[in-house]
Amino acid sequence: KQSLTEKISAAYLMGSFNLGQLSVLGGVRVERTQTKGEGARNIITPQEAALRAAFVGPLTEAEIIRRTTAQFSGRQTATGEYRNVFPGLHFKFEPIRGLIGRASYSSNVGRPNIGTLIPSTTVNVDLQTVSSSNPSLKAQYANNFDLGAEYYFEPVGMVSAGVFLKEMKDFIFTQGGILIPAGPDNGFGGDYAG
Numbered sequence: 001k002q003s004l005t006e007k008i009s010a011a012y013l014m015g016s017f018n019l020g021q022l023s024v025l026g027g028v029r030v031e032r033t034q035t036k037g038e039g040a041r042n043i044i045t046p047q048e049a050a051l052r053a054a055f056v057g058p059l060t061e062a063e064i065i066r067r068t069t070a071q072f073s074g075r076q077t078a079t080g081e082y083r084n085v086f087p088g089l090h091f092k093f094e095p096i097r098g099l100i101g102r103a104s105y106s107s108n109v110g111r112p113n114i115g116t117l118i119p120s121t122t123v124n125v126d127l128q129t130v131s132s133s134n135p136s137l138k139a140q141y142a143n144n145f146d147l148g149a150e151y152y153f154e155p156v157g158m159v160s161a162g163v164f165l166k167e168m169k170d171f172i173f174t175q176g177g178i179l180i181p182a183g184p185d186n187g188f189g190g191d192y193a194g
Contacts, residue, residue, distance in 0.1 A: 021094050038076070042120070043123035091103045099149070100152075128194075141170055148161065
């Protein structure tokens, strides 16, 4: 059984005003995200490996159930929480009829894949490897800057140009080849050191 609950609470505030040829729109969104997940721990312990090696004869239904239960019955739960503030500011300037300039700043979030938030650990004792999800994974963020100009022709037609910049932080990626340190705060309750 796997489960994940994600709760996002948000509040918004927005306002705009015009100063002749310039219009300004600004706002802010505040979000609080809480996650709680439960998943399986997949491990064949040295004791279970010895039982499997000692088993003689064809696999019976009872033995298959026993093996599956021994390997997948470990459970783990994890929670996560984070708060975000997303401001935005947008300018529109029309110095002459048909020519519009735009400038804007906004921020946004990219949330982790749900599969990475459900607690899941697979341990291979023989190969000395551990693969684990990250239920505490936070979202990735971006600051977006945009500049653009548009000119509208009569009766129909338009020419436009624009540039943008996206600054990302806390980028989500998969990492491998890490040696698990010793100690109770190693991410695995002190297990799997080395």
